[in-house]
Amino acid sequence: MPFSGSLAVDLVDPKILHGSQISMCELEHMKKYPNAKVISLGIGNTTEPIPDIVASSMADYARALSTPEGYSGYGDEQGNKALRKAIAETLYRGLPIKDTEVFVSDGAQCDISRLQILLGSDVSIAVQDPSFPAYIDSSVIIGQAGDFQEAVEKYQNIEYMECGPQNNFFPDLSSTPRTDIIFFCSPNNPTGQAASRQQLENLVKFASENGSIIVYDSAYAAFITDGSPRSIYEIPGARKVAIEVSSFSKVAGFTGVRLGWTIVPEELLFSNGIPVINDFNRIVCTCFNGASSVAQVGGLASLSSQGFKAVLSVVDYYKENAKILVDTFTSLGLKAYGGVNAPYVWVHFPGSSSWDVFSDILEKTHIITVPGSGFGPGGEEYIRVTALGHRDSMLEASTRLRTLFP
Amino acid sequence: MPFSGSLAVDLVDPKILHGSQISMCELEHMKKYPNAKVISLGIGNTTEPIPDIVASSMADYARALSTPEGYSGYGDEQGNKALRKAIAETLYRGLPIKDTEVFVSDGAQCDISRLQILLGSDVSIAVQDPSFPAYIDSSVIIGQAGDFQEAVEKYQNIEYMECGPQNNFFPDLSSTPRTDIIFFCSPNNPTGQAASRQQLENLVKFASENGSIIVYDSAYAAFITDGSPRSIYEIPGARKVAIEVSSFSKVAGFTGVRLGWTIVPEELLFSNGIPVINDFNRIVCTCFNGASSVAQVGGLASLSSQGFKAVLSVVDYYKENAKILVDTFTSLGLKAYGGVNAPYVWVHFPGSSSWDVFSDILEKTHIITVPGSGFGPGGEEYIRVTALGHRDSMLEASTRLRTLFP
Structure with a gap:
């Protein structure tokens, strides 16, 4: 058998x-x-x-791994303290993100799956339509999606939030059903649209009222030119409803080097009052063993002023x-x-x-x-x-x- | 709410x-x-x-990322072809492991969780007792384990296979109930015991007869001194019943660098005849984006003869x-x-x-x-x-x- x-x-x-x-x-x-x-x-x-200052930092670190002084083994699963601090202070300057709320990863797509493990198969999800396929793919794999309905090309249990020029690439929330989770990517892949402050305020309000968690993917934030928010945490109230997933891939050319991060604010709670950060920490410590130490050194160098x-x-x-x-x-x-x-x-x-x-x-x-x-x-x-x-x-x-x- | x-x-x-x-x-x-x-x-x-030849290869690669000739972005999710080939040819020499059956990872523990995603919450599992905690921890997280029973210090739905000096650190299979999955680590963490060829033959026979999949963790195989098998695939029939998870962490000092691999043989099938490798490939492509390119270069150098x-x-x-x-x-x-x-x-x-x-x-x-x-x-x-x-x-x-x- x-x-x-x-x-x-x-x-x-x-x-x-x-x-x-x-x-x-x-x-x-x-x-x-x-x-x-x-x-x-x-x-x-x-x-x-990759800029020389970043590549050199990785090269120097890697070479020193052959010396007693330069060698190091396992790091913290959540990432090097210095890198977590630099992410909080450089990329979230002016926002109340603590370094302990920063979880260093090997890329946004990987953490999306780890978040799906956290959430499990029983949650309902919404995605922008169109959107980066990883949200739906990981949802199918974890068992949230239900049947694929050929006629409409949609999975039965996934809420597809239409985002096109007809609605300024932002869903009509008045007709969007409540879901447990809302995947929201801004600037969006594939449309290239960054949500405006007003739009994100509406999104945070919607999530707050519905008891939903926003999984906000800001992997392209560094490309924002027009003053749109670079982080969901620029929006008041977001710390109570949003997780932010992001990446060094596109900003630092780290697609092959592999480095990203996820922010889970302390104020984000399950309905029983337990902080989501506790469970995510457990997922990270069980399902992940930290990003490559070499990549982390490069990430830190990319956040220095030069x-x-x-x-x-x-x-x-x-x-x-x-x-x-x-x-x-x-x-x-x-x-x-x-x-x-x-x-x-x-x-x-x-x-x-x-x-x-x-x-x-x-x-x-x-x-x-x-x-x-x-x-x-x-x-x-x-x-x-x-x-x-x-x-x-x-x-x-x-x-x-x-x-x-x- | x-x-x-x-x-x-x-x-x-x-x-x-x-x-x-x-x-x-x-x-x-x-x-x-x-x-x-x-x-x-x-x-x-x-x-x-880390030996200089390995550290230098990573350093040289990292430094060249700052040049047009040396830069590269996303690699294959399954790993660099050269590394997959080197793993198959060096570490599985004489065994019929194809490079396409080798999936490069960021470490054995990470792939154990990805395997748990593949398997889902409905499977039953067995573990050696004592064993590396990641099998049970990931099982709990994915929802297989059931309640923790304080009195016996066991999860209800997990089969604990006693392994001690009384049974040569190998479970009494005649009294072991069938489970869908058998996690088996050899050489074992924490006992340090490598299963003998005879023991592994019994294990493969047991799995074959029961339609179980063995998830074989060989992270410490390089330490084997006494001629015990270094891979489950040394055992005839194993390609039909076993996945092997392994790691560069302990053999090459890559605990911080992060690199491992998993073997899924083509002959391992679901009961509907679909190869498990197809589904694992999909998990890898969705939940993972490849190990760090720098780590992969180091892994390849560690498998050169020098x-x-x-x-x-x-x-x-x-x-x-x-x-x-x-x-x-x-x-x-x-x-x-x-x-x-x-x-x-x-x-x-x-x-x-x-x-x-x-x-x-x-x-x-x-x-x-x-x-x-x-x-x-x-x-x-x-x-x-x-x-x-x-x-x-x-x-x-x-x-x-x-x-x-x-």
């Missing part, structure tokens, strides 16, 4: 299919056009070198890329959202299937994009392009789009 | 209390004896420098330590198990409470140990001491134990 697993039934996962479908299309395209120089504006992966200036100059580089992409699509008479507060540009093709647009662009210009439907049904008619890339790729993509695509 | 969490009820966790109780005792002791030089033989933390020789010489150093500890306790007329195939020595104090022994040793010698009861009820009457430490600490501990303790 072989073992009967609980997960096997969920194997046909739309997102996994989506990702491999893009790869398959790319492979077929390269077979069809073996000499084409394919440009990827698909996956949001950093490409620019280091922070240096990493932000890389962010500026990507923002310049985003401007090139926005201008390109705009010049084609298309509405291009995002790109100002995030490294993603979200382009609308009214009336078109996002997969058709993806194929059309690939065929005509040899450029890989991401069909919007991969981010939820609300992404239909859109494609996402990433500004995380080399400048020359952006310029070449722009030229091809302007000349070959229309 | 504040949110009602599902975990809060489990907060009184014996293991968490256990760990903090040790710290509390240490603090009180230091208050009582402010001038005492406390030696910790408690937590199993590496202390010796690197492997260098890290094994550190293992030998710890094994010498273990011998000192075994000899010390033996000279005191005590039975000391382990230390030959693992960096842990498991000392029996017949008729004594393990906490009493812990306190007695601390009071008389200023040495921190771990009371065996923290590893399960089967650990009562024992303490665990670790050989992971500086030689001078071991020698000093030996002197104190020989002169002050009896």
Whole structure:
């Protein structure tokens, strides 16, 4: 009698299919056009070198691991004290975030899953539609999602909060049902939209009134240009209702180095009065053993005054890329959202299937994009392009789009 | 209406209390004896420098991240191809492990939790008693364990497989009920015992007959001296019933650097015929984003022929330590198990409470140990001491134990 697993039934996962479908299309395209120089504006992966001050700090630390003075073993599961302090003081300056409320992680996506373990299968969740697929994927895996309903392309137990230009990319909360958890990403992946202060005030009020927890993903906060809040904790009352998940991946080029953090404020309580931070601490100590010590040293260096200036100059580089992409699509008479507060540009093709647009662009210009439907049904008619890339790729993509695509 | 969490009820966790109780005792002791030089033989933390060839590889890689040629972003979630290949070819030489069956992780403990996510709350589990607490802790968190029964100090739904000198540290399988999952750690933490080939053959047969999956933890395999199997896959039939979890932490001194791996053989199937590897791959891609690229470079260097020789010489150093500890306790007329195939020595104090022994040793010698009861009820009457430490600490501990303790 072989073992009967609980997960096997969920194997046909739309997102996994989506990702491999893009790869398959790319492979077929390269077979069809073996000499084409394919440009990827698909996956949001950093490409620019890490500033020397940050890389050197990691190198020096790693080399010293071979000396009695420089060696160290297990650190605190929650992260090095100095790094937790630097995150609280640098990235949350002026906000009452304590270093003990900062949990250093190996990336936002990993902590989203650890939060799902904390929350368990019995909670109800809401997500922005469109949104970063990890919220729904982890929800499916932990058993919250219910059946996938082909007709509407939604999981039965997940509340999809429509966010598009028709509502300034913010859900109509008056018609949104209460859920235990609200995943909210700002600046949003894939739309590139940062929620305004007023919008976030409404969100915090909504969560407070409903007894919901907001899991706020601020992984792209460093890209914010227009004065929108960089943290949910800029909103009064947020400490009682919100967890914030974030990352060094995009701000410091740490996609491969792996480093992130999560804030759980002491005031966030379960209904029985027990602080959520106690349980999250337990999850971190049981399911995680701390981020790599080398990565943590790099993270700390990136928050020094010189280091922070240096990493932000890389962010500026990507923002310049985003401007090139926005201008390109705009010049084609298309509405291009995002790109100002995030490294993603979200382009609308009214009336078109996002997969058709993806194929059309690939065929005509040899450029890989991401069909919007991969981010939820609300992404239909859109494609996402990433500004995380080399400048020359952006310029070449722009030229091809302007000349070959229309 | 504040949110009602599902975990809060489990907060009184014996293991968490256990760990903090040790710290509390240490603090009180230091208050009582402010001038005492406390030696910790408690937590199993590496202390010796990483070989230069390994540290340099990480340093060089980290420094090159600041150059266009040396920079890289996201890697494969499953790990670098070269590292997966090196693990398969170096650590599983002669065994039919494919590189695609190797999933690189940030440590064994982290993958144990990811395996628990894969398995879900509805499976039944068995653990060795005593055992590394992460199996039970993660089981409690994922919701498999049921109520904690104070009288027997066991969770209701967990099968505790007694492993002591009375049964050569191997469970009596004829009286062990079937469970879906069997966590089995060899060489075992805390007992230091490596299961023999015959014992593992019995275990694989038992799992095959019962349709159980063995989650085999081989984190200490590099310490094996006596020819016992280093991997469950040395046993015929294991590919159909076993997942192996392992780690660079103890073999390469990577406790802080964070690197491990998990093997999921293609032949391991759910009862519906779907390979478990498919689902585990999905968990890894959703709940994890790959181990730190810097750590992976170090792991690869540690598996080069020169690197492997260098890290094994550190293992030998710890094994010498273990011998000192075994000899010390033996000279005191005590039975000391382990230390030959693992960096842990498991000392029996017949008729004594393990906490009493812990306190007695601390009071008389200023040495921190771990009371065996923290590893399960089967650990009562024992303490665990670790050989992971500086030689001078071991020698000093030996002197104190020989002169002050009896």
